[in-house]
Amino acid sequence: MKTFAHVNAGSVDEVTNLLAQNQGKAKINAGGTDLLGVLKHRILPEYPEMLINIKKITGLNIIEADEEWIRIGALTTLVEIVKSPLIEKTCSLLKEAARSVASPQIRNIATIGGNLCQDTRCWYYRYPDEIGGMIKCFRKGGKTCPAVAGENQYHAIMGAKKCFAVCPSDMAVALTALGAVCTLAGVKGVRTIAVEELYTPLGNVLSPDEMITAIHIPKPAPDAKQTFFKFTLRKPIDFAIVSAASIITIDKGICTDVRIVLGAVAPTPVRALKAEEFLKGKALSEEIADQAALLAMDGAKPLAKNAYKLEIAKTLVKRVVKDSVVTVNSLNDPV
Ligand SMILES: Cc1cc2nc3c(=O)[nH]c(=O)nc-3n(C[C@H](O)[C@H](O)[C@H](O)COP(=O)(O)OP(=O)(O)OC[C@H]3O[C@@H](n4cnc5c(N)ncnc54)[C@H](O)[C@@H]3O)c2cc1C
Ligand code: SF4
Known part of the structure; x- marks a missing residue:
C-alpha cells in the first residue's frame, strides 16, 4: 500500500475543511471495511494523499427518535442497527437489511454512512492492479465499459447508460423504501437529500468537501407491513443478486399506501x-401480485448474460406483495 497522511478528526467541521483543503485527494475512513480493500488493491486511478479517520467524532453514533422521525448517526454500525429495539419496533425492514450484510465481523465495524458510500463491486472496476493492471473504465474517467460485451451476469438490467455496475448497498435499498433522507455537511453548510436521490450514474451526489452525518427516517405507520428480501448465490457473506424492500399499508383489505424498491438491478x-401505482386501491391477491411484478420490470433491458435477474426480480416483487408481513425470512438467514 502507498503511504498516506492519517488524521484523526475531532469534529465534522474539521473533516469538511480537510476535505476542501485537499481538493479530492483526501478520503474519509469510517469502519474501513470497503476503503482499505480499495486502497490495498490500488484500483483507483488516483491514490488519496490523506485518510481522515472520523470514528473519534462524538455524537455521530446514535439511534434516537422523536414524534415524527428516527435519526441514525452516520457512524452507527450495522450491528448496532440490528440490535436496536427502536429499529426492530419501528423499521424492521432496515434491521433485516442490516442483518443480511456481509458477516458478523464486518457488521461489527461497518457503519451506515460507509455502507451508503461504498464503492461499486463491479469486478472489472475492482480488478486488482497487481494482477494485470487497473482497468480504466467509464467510472474511472476512461472511455469504455468492458462489462457491456463481457462478463455481465451480475450487472444492471435497467436504468444504466454508460456504467452497468449495480448499487451494492443493501441499506440504500431499505432506506429508500422507508423514504429516508440524509444530512450532508460541507464547508458551505448543511443540506438534506433523499436517499432515493443520493446516487448518480457514476457515483453519488456528495461534493468533494461533503460527508454524511445522519440519516432520518419518517416514522412508518405502526400498521404498515415491512419486508426485505435478498437473493444471493451464497448464504453467508454475499452481495445481492437482486433484493426487494417494501412498506405496504392495508386498510380493510385494500392497499392504501405502498413503496416497493428493487436493489442490485x-x-x-x-x-x-x-x-x-397499480397496487394502490386494490385488494392484494396472487393475480394482482403477478401483475405488479410484471409492471416492476417496466423498462428493463438485460445484457447478454443477466436476463435471469428479471425472473428473480419478478419473484421478489411478487413475494413482497404477497408476504408483506415481516416473518422469518428464509432468504435472509443470519450467518
Ligand atoms: C466481504 C464483504 C461482504 C460485503 N457484503 C455486503 C452486503 O451483502 N451488502 C452490503 O450492503 N454491503 C456489503 N459489504 C460492504 C460493507 O457493507 C461496506 O464495506 C461497509 O458498510 C462500509 O462501511 P465502513 O464504515 O467500513 O466504510 P469505509 O470503508 O470506511 O468507507 C467506505 C466509503 O465510504 C466513504 N465514507 C465513509 N463514511 C462516510 C460518511 N459518513 N460520509 C461520506 N463518505 C463516507 C469512505 O470515504 C469510502 O469511500 C461487504 C463488504 C465486504 C468486505
Ligand atoms: S460496469 Fe461500470 S464499473 Fe463496471 S466496467 Fe463498466 S463502467 Fe466500469
Missing part, C-alpha cells in the same frame, strides 16, 4: 413506481 436503488 440498476446503478441506483429503483422504485417500482408503476407497480406501486
